[in-house]
Amino acid sequence: MSRFAGRTREYPAVSIDRFDRDNLRARAFFLSHCHKDHMKGLRATALKRRLEGSLKVKLYCSPVTKELLLTNWKYKFWENHIVALEVETPTQISLIDETSGEKEDVVVTLLPAGHCPGSVMFLFEGENGTVLYTGDFRLAKGEAARMELLHSGTRVKDIQSVYLDTTFCDPKFYHIPSREECLNGILELVRSWTSLSRTHVVWLNCKAAYGYEYLFINLSEELGIKVHMNKLDMFRNMPEILCHVTTDQHTQIHACRHPRDEDCFRGNRLPCGMTCFNGTPLHIISIKPSTMWFGERKKKTSVIVRTGERTYRACFSFHSSYSEIKDFLSYICPVNVYPNVLPVGVTEDKVMEILKPLCRSNRRIMEPRYKPLGTLKRAHKRELSDTDEDDLFDSELISIRPKIAKQQGGEGRPSSTGLSENSEGNVNESTGSCKGTTTYTSLKVDFVDCEESNDDDDDEDDEEESEKNTVQFVSREPDATSTATFNGVTSDQQESNANIPCWDEFFTVNKLEESSENEDNIPSSADAGGSQSLFSDSDGLSDSTHISSQNSSQSTHISEQGSQGWDSQMDTVLITSQERSALDLSRGGSRAVAPVLQESPKDTQLDSSWGKPPGQNRPCAHDGACGLKSKGCEKAAEDGTAHVQDVLVEISDDSRTPDLELRRDSQSSSDFEIPLTPDAEAPHPDKLHLLYKKLAAGENIISEKKVS
DNA sequence: GCGATCAGTT
DNA sequence: CACAACTGATCGC
Numbered sequence: 101m102s103r104f105a106g107r108t109r110e111y112p113a114v115s116i117d118r119f120d121r122d123n124l125r126a127r128a129f130f131l132s133h134c135h136k137d138h139m140k141g142l143r144a145t146a147l148k149r150r151l152e153g154s155l156k157v158k159l160y161c162s163p164v165t166k167e168l169l170l171t172n173w174k175y176k177f178w179e180n181h182i183v184a185l186e187v188e189t190p191t192q193i194s195l196i197d198e199t200s201g202e203k204e205d206v207v208v209t210l211l212p213a214g215h216c217p218g219s220v221m222f223l224f225e226g227e228n229g230t231v232l233y234t235g236d237f238r239l240a241k242g243e244a245a246r247m248e249l250l251h252s253g254t255r256v257k258d259i260q261s262v263y264l265d266t267t268f269c270d271p272k273f274y275h276i277p278s279r280e281e282c283l284n285g286i287l288e289l290v291r292s293w294t295s296l297s298r299t300h301v302v303w304l305n306c307k308a309a310y311g312y313e314y315l316f317i318n319l320s321e322e323l324g325i326k327v328h329m330n331k332l333d334m335f336r337n338m339p340e341i342l343c344h345v346t347t348d349q350h351t352q353i354h355a356c357r358h359p360r361d362e363d364c365f366r367g368n369r370l371p372c373g374m375t376c377f378n379g380t381p382l383h384i385i386s387i388k389p390s391t392m393w394f395g396e397r398k399k400k401t402s403v404i405v406r407t408g409e410r411t412y413r414a415c416f417s418f419h420s421s422y423s424e425i426k427d428f429l430s431y432i433c434p435v436n437v438y439p440n441v442l443p444v445g446v447t448e449d450k451v452m453e454i455l456k457p458l459c460r461s462n463r464r465i466m467e468p469r470y471k472p473l474g475t476l477k478r479a480h481k482r483e484l485s486d487t488d489e490d491d492l493f494d495s496e497l498i499s500i501r502p503k504i505a506k507q508q509g510g511e512g513r514p515s516s517t518g519l520s521e522n523s524e525g526n527v528n529e530s531t532g533s534c535k536g537t538t539t540y541t542s543l544k545v546d547f548v549d550c551e552e553s554n555d556d557d558d559d560e561d562d563e564e565e566s567e568k569n570t571v572q573f574v575s576r577e578p579d580a581t582s583t584a585t586f587n588g589v590t591s592d593q594q595e596s597n598a599n600i601p602c603w604d605e606f607f608t609v610n611k612l613e614e615s616s617e618n619e620d621n622i623p624s625s626a627d628a629g630g631s632q633s634l635f636s637d638s639d640g641l642s643d644s645t646h647i648s649s650q651n652s653s654q655s656t657h658i659s660e661q662g663s664q665g666w667d668s669q670m671d672t673v674l675i676t677s678q679e680r681s682a683l684d685l686s687r688g689g690s691r692a693v694a695p696v697l698q699e700s701p702k703d704t705q706l707d708s709s710w711g712k713p714p715g716q717n718r719p720c721a722h723d724g725a726c727g728l729k730s731k732g733c734e735k736a737a738e739d740g741t742a743h744v745q746d747v748l749v750e751i752s753d754d755s756r757t758p759d760l761e762l763r764r765d766s767q768s769s770s771d772f773e774i775p776l777t778p779d780a781e782a783p784h785p786d787k788l789h790l791l792y793k794k795l796a797a798g799e800n801i802i803s804e805k806k807v808s
Numbered sequence: 809g810c811g812a813t814c815a816g817t818t
Numbered sequence: 819c820a821c822a823a824c825t826g827a828t829c830g831c
Contacts, residue, residue, distance in 0.1 A: 101822085135822065144811080267821080307818085309822050359824080362818070388818095391820050418821070444820075 101137050102236070104440040108263060110228035113195045113204060117235065124150050127195040130208075131161040132235025133219035134168045134310055143174050151181050156196055158183045162210055164218030164338065168310065171334040185210050187220060188249055209249050213237035215265075215418050216311035217341070223249065229260030232432065234440070236265045238420050240278060241427045250432065259434040266439035267419040269454060270446050274396040276421035277403045283318055285403035286387060286414045290319055293385055294352040299377045303370055304355040305362075305388040311418045312355065312389065313341050319353055320344035328354040328372060349374045389416030396423075430458040 106118030107126070115126035120141030123129075132138055141147055151157060161169070163184040169175045170182070185191050187210045195204045206226035213219040215236040224231045232250075244250055250257060268276070277285075290302050304327070306312045316327040317340070326346040335341040349356075349372045358364055358371035365386050369375045376382055387404075392415040394401060403415040420428065429437060437455045442448055 137822070272819085305818090307822050308824075311822090393819080416821095 102265075102440050103442060104233075104263060104438075108224070108231050108233060108261065110231045110261060111195075111204075111206060111224050111226065113197075114206070114224070116222060116233050119147050120144065126157070127197060127204075128157065128193060129159040130222055130233075131159055131165055131169070132213065132222065132233070133216050134165055135216065135236065136309075138235065143177075148177060151177070154198060156198060157181065160185050160193070160208065162187055162218045162220045165220070166218075167337055168218055168334050171336075187212055188247075190225075190249065211247055211249060214239050214243070216309070217313050217338070218310070223257075225257075230257050231261045231263070232259055232434070233263040234265045236267070236419060237428075238279075238418055239424060239428055241424055244428050244431045256432060259432055261436040261438065262429065262432055262434040263438050263440055264425070264429065264455070265419060265441060266425065266443065266451055266455070267441045268391075268393070268417075268421050268443060269425050269439065269441075269451050270443040271422055271454075272395055273393040273422045273443070275394045275423060276391065276417045277415050279314075282403050282415045282417075283315060286315065286389075286416075287319060287322055289387060289404050289412060289414070290353060291323055294323065294325060297383070298352070299380045300383045300385075301352045301354060301370065301374075301377075303361075303365060303384055303386045304353065305365075305386045306355050306357075308357060312416075315389070315416070316353075316355060317341060317344045323353070325353050326351050328356050328370075330356050330372070350377070385410045385412065387412045387414050389414050391415070391417045391419075393417075393421060426454070426458060429455060433458065433460055435460050 102117060104117060106115040106120075106123040108114075108116070113127040114130060115123035115128075116130040117132055117138040118140055119129060123141065124146055131142070159178055159182045161182065161184060163186065166182050166184040170179055185208065190207050190209045192205055192207045195206060196202070204226065206224050209223040209225075210220040211223060213221045213235055215238055219235060219237070221232060221234045221237060224233070244256075252258075293300050293302055304312070304315070313335075316329075320326050321344065326344055326348070328349055328351050329345050329347065332342060332345050332347060335345065345355075349370070354370050354372065354374075356370065356372040361371040364371050364373075365384065368381065368384060370382070370384060374382060388407075388411070390413050392401070392403065392405070392413070405413045407413050437452075437459050439448065439451045439455065442451060
């Protein structure tokens with residue numbers, strides 16, 4: 101949940117995603133997306149009064165968000181006070197204080213956030229610097245690099261502060277399967293079930309919130325089956341969504357809800373009341389989208405987990421994973437970063453320990469003396485602000501540009517973002533910065549899923565036993581060791597940074613190494629540390645993932661989980677990924693698996709999944725709607741990375757309980773490689789080494805590689 | 809009675 | 819596990 105209090109330090113005259121208390125005095129309001137936790141106070145009487153007493157106060161949001169908001173009668177009163185701003189279109193807004201007449205201009209740009217229909221990030225540019233408020237977002241690795249408006253010429257804009265969605269900013273959420281992978285897993289499961297007969301239907305147990313639309317669209321497009329919903333008037337002006345959903349209950353895919361929908365399901369009834377088709381009882385399975393994550397080392401596993409005789413859990417995430425967050429932030433490389441969310445059980449200090457190393461001023465901290473290095477990386481004008489800490493802005497900002505002193509007070513409300521990073525800081529724990537982090541380690545914990553399968557403690561009671569057979573995955577990856585590290589963050593980051601050499605690592609490797617065990621969290625740099633391996637790369641292979649794109653690949657596979665390994669009874673299993681190939685499949689599984697589905701349409705589409713439905717390219721809503729830009733999609737297509745290779749489905753006994761085994765190729769991808777820095781070329785390991793040596797010796801190397 | 813908050817559920 | 823919502827109880831205006 102967002103703990104952002106509504107205002108940024110730089111532009112306190114605007115309130116974003118919070119409309120209560122002091123925010124009522126804002127000169128302009130911004131709404132990043134239509135989820136309740138970002139709409140606090142939006143329909144309160146205090147705000148209504150505020151609107152009545154003003155001619156100028158407006159609420160700015162994307163066209164899709166406006167549509168979704170106004171469709172709800174409770175927000176109808178906003179009708180004459182909302183201004184929809186086109187996505188990716190810089191717009192100047194004058195912030196006028198109606199009592200004093202004071203005016204301040206800012207240019208705001210909406211950037212697609214990939215969180216739910218209409219979700220955007222807000223980029224503010226004005227006298228107090230450039231500020232990015234991300235709202236909630238899910239952007240794959242490299243996505244920031246593709247956003248033109250985050251750049252100025254070939255470089256990333258000089259961003260003063262980023263107010264970041266840190267929902268999964270904890271090493272335990274290191275990897276979350278890509279949208280493509282998740283979508284394909286669900287698609288194949290739904291396909292295998294619904295193809296058995298007209299009475300085999302699927303209930304998508306989705307939460308009452310926007311964000312699943314791209315799933316519905318894709319299932320409908322691929323299978324030709326519309327998705328049943330309770331109502332769809334909110335999409336009346338969004339044809340690309342509307343044509344894939346229906347209020348007709350006679351369909352095989354349902355996403356309808358009922359207050360007691362779980363009970364309905366247990367009684368073999370759909371939430372909408374359907375129980376049979378032409379007199380024949382329905383065979384219903386439920387698929388519950390939920391977040392599944394994997395620690396750095398264990399990135400394998402299926403994106404679908406069977407949790408009961410007729411129940412499945414499918415991986416689905418509205419937020420970026422830890423590695424995606426780090427990739428995003430390190431690419432932006434702002435002077436300051438403020439977390440909008442604190443992951444459960446994580447303190448602000450801990451989050452800041454992770455984020456600060458990815459910001460400009462901090463780099464200094466890590467290697468104070470070698471400032472020159474910094475220049476190596478980015479040509480920006482960076483100034484050295486030093487104080488990393490406290491004054492986040494002041495000193496630095498000032499140096500950079502004329503900034504207004506005023507706000508300090510503003511900060512007063514710091515609650516929201518926390519800020520004071522250190523001030524309060526307790527920091528300490530770890531002292532050694534990096535290492536400290538390591539602790540998180542709970543590596544082992546990362547896993548997740550499997551448990552359910554085995555024990556099933558929780559959820560579904562009923563069926564447990566049967567299930568056992570089902571679930572699966574798990575596997576472990578043998579070597580993971582060092583490699584993993586490397587792949588993980590490190591590579592990402594590097595990629596994102598356009599292969600910028602990492603000086604720190606060069607010098608810190610050793611230590612890092614030691615800690616390697618837990619590395620996940622090590623600050624990026626640290627990861628990089630692993631870089632040695634980078635060079636050697638040998639191991640890298642094991643996971644190959646990183647290199648190219650990766651993530652997708654991993655996703656699916658197995659997970660380690662030492663605990664129960666596969667032996668358990670899984671009949672199903674699914675694996676995926678290449679890696680798997682590496683492993684031998686011989687798993688002790690019990691039953692044979694019959695390949696049922698042939699290949700899926702290969703290319704078809706994953707891409708479209710998100711973005712725009714292929715067929716239609718109507719620009720509008722969807723950018724917002726889907727969040728992702730088509731560009732990305734296309735790119736994926738080009739790479740040809742994303743495909744589902746084959747799927748195996750095992751139908752265990754009767755048709756009713758299909759165990760599915762899906763095997764997917766890892767290559768699917770979600771990410772493609774993208775050179776982040778346009779002109780940069782990948783440094784050759786040897787060269788890098790040389791460079792570092794020179795640098796260490798104080799020699800000049802500039803001419804050589806000037807990045808960007 | 810409405811709204812905000814909190815705990816518990818899903 | 820988490821998210822985003824919903825439900826119900828409590829408290830205050």
